[in-house]
Amino acid sequence: MTLLSPGWLLLLVPLAGLVALYAVVQRRRGRYAVRFTNLDLLDKVAPEQPGRRRHIPAAAFCATLALLVVGFARPTTDVQVPRERATVVVAFDISASMEATDVSPSRFTAAQRAALDFVDRLPARFNAGLVPFSGSATVAVAPTTDRDVLRSAISGLTTGEGTAIGEAVVAARDAVRDLDERAEQDPPPAHIVLLSDGTNTAGRSVAEAAREVAGDAIPVSTIAYGTEDGVVEMPNGTTLEVPADGPALEGLAADTGGDYHEAASGEELQQVYEDIGSSVGHRTEEREIWQWFVAAGLLTALATAATSLLWFSRLP
Numbered sequence: 001m002t003l004l005s006p007g008w009l010l011l012l013v014p015l016a017g018l019v020a021l022y023a024v025v026q027r028r029r030g031r032y033a034v035r036f037t038n039l040d041l042l043d044k045v046a047p048e049q050p051g052r053r054r055h056i057p058a059a060a061f062c063a064t065l066a067l068l069v070v071g072f073a074r075p076t077t078d079v080q081v082p083r084e085r086a087t088v089v090v091a092f093d094i095s096a097s098m099e100a101t102d103v104s105p106s107r108f109t110a111a112q113r114a115a116l117d118f119v120d121r122l123p124a125r126f127n128a129g130l131v132p133f134s135g136s137a138t139v140a141v142a143p144t145t146d147r148d149v150l151r152s153a154i155s156g157l158t159t160g161e162g163t164a165i166g167e168a169v170v171a172a173r174d175a176v177r178d179l180d181e182r183a184e185q186d187p188p189p190a191h192i193v194l195l196s197d198g199t200n201t202a203g204r205s206v207a208e209a210a211r212e213v214a215g216d217a218i219p220v221s222t223i224a225y226g227t228e229d230g231v232v233e234m235p236n237g238t239t240l241e242v243p244a245d246g247p248a249l250e251g252l253a254a255d256t257g258g259d260y261h262e263a264a265s266g267e268e269l270q271q272v273y274e275d276i277g278s279s280v281g282h283r284t285e286e287r288e289i290w291q292w293f294v295a296a297g298l299l300t301a302l303a304t305a306a307t308s309l310l311w312f313s314r315l316p
């Protein structure tokens with residue numbers, strides 16, 4: 001247990017002084033009783049002595065103050081919080097070829113809309129991440145349940161040069177492995193959703209990435225955007241043919257146990273997360289427990305009042 005505001009503990013100093021003063025007063029009362037030598041008369045004057053129980057209300061009162069002081073110091077403790085480990089990573093192709101308009105309004109915009117729709121339909125308890133890729137691949141959003149962060153990242157994507165599909169698959173797999181401390185030895189149920197036009201031009205091959213990820217039992221569902229007739233306009237005014245490579249994406253899905261779609265919508269991808277399964281893990285969080293001490297203080301205050309009324313017919 002740790003304290004966020006330990007300065008409040010200084011109030012225990014005057015409380016300790018109060019306890020010491022009470023002990024001194026009780027010792028003096030004992031001396032006065034000894035001076036009253038006629039014990040038979042004392043027994044008739046005060047036939048029922050409270051004995052040691054007379055100290056209980058005082059002790060309860062001091063305990064009340066001590067508990068309230070500790071509560072003000074804001075104690076915290078580490079608790080194990082359940083965490084859903086099921087994870088989906090969206091790998092998004094941001095290569096220049098995705099600007100082709102053979103898919104309306106463009107491959108890029110269609111994929112972007114589908115990704116946002118997919119994220120909206122994803123169960124809130126699932127972790128979701130984003131790996132955009134062009135000539136290289138990076139984890140833009142580590143798996144999280146914060147959908148606002150994910151949507152913002154998808155909406156802010158812009159295109160670049162090159163298409164590293166194999167690197168994107170491996171980066172997405174690594175994002176799953178980094179989910180939590182258990183992920184290396186106890187991998188969470190996971191799925192990679194890759195949106196691309198399918199032409200790999202950089203990094204490791206699609207087949208190599210498929211073999212590597214297949215060993216981790218992480219299915220890769222692929223969504224192909226584009227046709228064989230796709231073209232993009234170059235900055236110099238010329239056009240460049242960018243035919244989509246659906247067979248490459250279909251092979252990636254088949255080799256990893258995923259599904260293959262063409263220009264799929266978020267609704268069509270619903271089966272991806274319906275089949276993903278569930279695994280609940282735990283994470284450690286620091287939580288304030290001052291409420292426990294305040295509640296205990298109130299209970300001891302109640303005990304103080306109850307015992308004082310019961311035994312002495314008065315409040316302390």
